[in-house]
Amino acid sequence: MRRPLAVAATLTGLLAIAASTAALAHQGNPNMKSVVRALQPKVPGLALQVLSGDDRFQLTNRSTTTVLVQGYDREPYARLAPDGTVQVNHNSPAYYLNTDRYGAVTVPKTASAKAVPDWHVLDKTGVFEWHDHRMHYMAKDTPAIVKDKAKRTKVFDYAIPIRIGTQEGRILGTLWWAPPKGGGAPVGAIVAFAVLVLLGGVAVLVTRRRRRGPAEAW
Structure with missing residues (x-):
């Protein structure tokens, strides 16, 4: 028995x-889709994509210049060197805020936009993945702008500052309410x-x- x-x-x-x-494989909101419209300026060797709908970015640098991702106060957050070295700044508030989808973390007092960067090597792949609160809806409910959950609806546009070499740049994108096709379970x-x-x-x-x-x- x-x-x-x-x-x-x-x-x-x-x-x-x-x-x-299964849950870990997709941390994004299944009803949301963050779409990158442009990576400015356009530089050969740079590629950016969104993973898991609206969960995180994946930036690949195969160019001949350094790319700097800026945090929420335009502070240095991460940088990708031409040799493939990827570094993150432990004094960037974004380094801590990005560890939780809704930013429900305590940021150390040592981390601020004015703090001297504390760079740590993440890897040497030339690829950086990060969750960014600017690319998704920062609440667990349905956005008020969505009147019909069965219809694709634009939630908002976003522009995330970056530096490519000496040039100021931006990640331009749009967040969409995008219900699963066919109403899949x-x-x-x-x-x-x-x-x-x-x-x-x-x-x-x-x-x-x-x-x-x-x-x-x-």
């Missing part, structure tokens, strides 16, 4: 892990349904074992 129960517990644990993995709902189905199957197995009696116990 114990084996079916053990199977049920194992299946529940595995599916819980699967649900967590969310990952969480799919996983929850799978859990119910599997546990239901185990329950049937347990019931049958009980009817057969202890002579056929595993």
Whole structure:
């Protein structure tokens, strides 16, 4: 009798892990899409894309110049050198604020727009990923501008300051309310349904074992 129960517990644990993995794979809002319209100035070797709908940027520098990403007070936040070295400034408030989707963190007193940059090497891939609050909606409810949740709706435009070499630049983009096509079920709902189905199957197995009696116990 114990084996079916053990199977049920194992299946529940595995599916819980699967649900967590699925959630981590997409941290953005499934109903939002942040779209980059332009990276100015246009420089050969620079590429920028949005990952997970509205979750984060991925900037790749294969150019011959240094790119500096600026924080919320235009302070130096991250820089990508031509040799592939990626550094982040631990004295930038953005370094801390970007660790939480809604900025619900305490910024150290040492971090400010006027502080001397404290650069730390992140890696040497020439690729930098970062969450940026300027690219997504900073609340958990539906934006008031969205009147019909079934229709694609522009939420706002954004312009994020950067420096490319000695030139001032900007990341220009737009945040859209973009409901899933076909009204697909969310990952969480799919996983929850799978859990119910599997546990239901185990329950049937347990019931049958009980009817057969202890002579056929595993």
